[in-house]
Amino acid sequence: MAATAETPNEHPLPPHAVRLEDQGFTGLGEAFWNLPQAVLVEHALGRGEGQLADSGAAVFRTGTYTGRSPQDKFIVREPGSEGEIAWGSVNRPVESEVFDRLLGRVQEHLQGRPVYVTDTFAGADPEHRLAVRVVCERAYHALFAHQLFLKPSAEELGAFRPEFTILAVPDFKADPGRDGTRSEVFILVNFARRMVLIGGTLYAGEIKKSVFSILNYLLPRRGVMSMHCSANVGDAGDVAVFFGLSGTGKTTLSADRRRHLIGDDEHGWSDSGVFNIEGGCYAKCIRLDRTNEPEIYGAIRFGTVLENVVLDPETRGCQFDDASLTENTRAAYPIEYIPNYVPSGRAGHPKHIVFLTCDAFGVLPPLSRLSPEQAMYHFLSGYTAKVAGTERGLGAEPSATFSACFGEPFMVLPPQRYAELLGQKMRQHGTQAWLLNTGWTGGGFGEGRRIPLPYTRAMVDAVLSGRLDEVPLKTDPIFGLRHPLSCLGVPETILEPRSAWADPILYVEAARRLAGRFRKNFERFGGISPVIAEAGPLISG
Numbered sequence: 001m002a003a004t005a006e007t008p009n010e011h012p013l014p015p016h017a018v019r020l021e022d023q024g025f026t027g028l029g030e031a032f033w034n035l036p037q038a039v040l041v042e043h044a045l046g047r048g049e050g051q052l053a054d055s056g057a058a059v060f061r062t063g064t065y066t067g068r069s070p071q072d073k074f075i076v077r078e079p080g081s082e083g084e085i086a087w088g089s090v091n092r093p094v095e096s097e098v099f100d101r102l103l104g105r106v107q108e109h110l111q112g113r114p115v116y117v118t119d120t121f122a123g124a125d126p127e128h129r130l131a132v133r134v135v136c137e138r139a140y141h142a143l144f145a146h147q148l149f150l151k152p153s154a155e156e157l158g159a160f161r162p163e164f165t166i167l168a169v170p171d172f173k174a175d176p177g178r179d180g181t182r183s184e185v186f187i188l189v190n191f192a193r194r195m196v197l198i199g200g201t202l203y204a205g206e207i208k209k210s211v212f213s214i215l216n217y218l219l220p221r222r223g224v225m226s227m228h229c230s231a232n233v234g235d236a237g238d239v240a241v242f243f244g245l246s247g248t249g250k251t252t253l254s255a256d257r258r259r260h261l262i263g264d265d266e267h268g269w270s271d272s273g274v275f276n277i278e279g280g281c282y283a284k285c286i287r288l289d290r291t292n293e294p295e296i297y298g299a300i301r302f303g304t305v306l307e308n309v310v311l312d313p314e315t316r317g318c319q320f321d322d323a324s325l326t327e328n329t330r331a332a333y334p335i336e337y338i339p340n341y342v343p344s345g346r347a348g349h350p351k352h353i354v355f356l357t358c359d360a361f362g363v364l365p366p367l368s369r370l371s372p373e374q375a376m377y378h379f380l381s382g383y384t385a386k387v388a389g390t391e392r393g394l395g396a397e398p399s400a401t402f403s404a405c406f407g408e409p410f411m412v413l414p415p416q417r418y419a420e421l422l423g424q425k426m427r428q429h430g431t432q433a434w435l436l437n438t439g440w441t442g443g444g445f446g447e448g449r450r451i452p453l454p455y456t457r458a459m460v461d462a463v464l465s466g467r468l469d470e471v472p473l474k475t476d477p478i479f480g481l482r483h484p485l486s487c488l489g490v491p492e493t494i495l496e497p498r499s500a501w502a503d504p505i506l507y508v509e510a511a512r513r514l515a516g517r518f519r520k521n522f523e524r525f526g527g528i529s530p531v532i533a534e535a536g537p538l539i540s541g
Helices: 037-046 096-109 139-148 154-158 205-218 250-254 294-298 372-381 415-429 453-465 504-522
Strands: 031-033 058-060 073-077 092-095 115-122 130-136 164-169 186-190 195-199 225-233 239-243 260-263 266-270 273-276 280-284 305-307 330-334 350-357 367-370 383-386 399-402 432-437 473-475 482-484
Touching (some): 037 058, 037 139, 092 096, 096 164, 096 186, 115 139, 139 280, 139 305, 205 225, 205 266, 225 250, 250 350, 250 453, 350 453, 399 504
Parallel strands (some): 031 115, 073 186
Antiparallel strands (some): 186 195, 225 239, 225 260, 266 273, 280 330, 383 399
């Protein structure tokens, strides 16, 4: 695959762009620059990195690490940023000397080895986009970056100057005793060097979320709200934003053939409106169903990257129901694979914000209309249940958790900073907020059942169409949430969680326990307005 005098590299580095040597990378083998999709697929399969599914998608296994490794992520402590970062269990500090030594070892590892370079943009709004260069030793990761981020034009590539560089070296395993890491895996973010080092793991989601973490530091400092959300827009220009952690339904609910998809996971909200940070989608595809999720199912085709999806050994058909490798099977594809996407990746200001939660205890109403104060309370709380496989270390059952801003693992600044910015924008543009529970009804996990997706879609339709504007609301006596008494296409027993339980006493006990967890979690937020702090559950314990 190396270029020779007879077979020159068809995609050489543009003459005016920044070279790897200019960034201090020397002694590397051949660099494959900005290869197109088909060539990257050829390279990945030719190198034995993956297999081809019968749909044309390229399938890769990530081995030991089938999800993110949050405990192995560190931020380099340096004078320019250390005063703003929310240090703690999410943003762990590491000294610059550790980063420099590890970078030197990674460069030694890459000596003489071929690398793939993908120059991309993050941020569809030209005023707020970030030029990101991804350098990796796997063609599979280059294909992932090609599909997930925004592609510069030929003219833009000719003058491309990376503002951040991500170096992904999964075949390099760190030595904790020597390198100062926690394990063989490392994700080190250096704002001073404008670089991210990722090693020891094949899971491509680390590349994606590293870019998001960078923008969660940069954008709010410019007055732009960075959001872990999906977004779509109706024909009338009404924008809807869906916040939520992995597995709560962001991608599924925003991919609606009756509306236009802005993006499925990461967005900014500037003075001009909402813009997609990415150019592709990264959908969970465990138990993917053609009927319930036709848009995502249809996106599984040539060029799509599948992670840890099991293939039939004879037909190469995707076994989407097979979770033997992980629950966190993934599909990465360009957003244009979804019908009715917004080519510009931009739209106006949100009319509705929907906070998605997967309530593992089955006690929250499926749908609640939030006051401005409740919106801030639940945004800061970020309650949901993580699904096994999304992160290492989770058990077989969902684990209830509180993740500030519905994305705390990626938030670099204090959560209050994002909440204040969101509140300002919601007040300025008259945005209505809702809490949508995509979790359990009639009991907790193992006893009740997951709320059927058609019911959830019906509730979203009712919200976005305005059909619930005049529907009577009932206030839940424990959580203080106001939920509609009726919704077209949804049984009333689903809308009223207490009535869905066979034993009302057990419901009250479970609801009180969860309310207590809400109140206990919120104690960690200092400097919050009492009006917001009092907008949570009314009864607990």
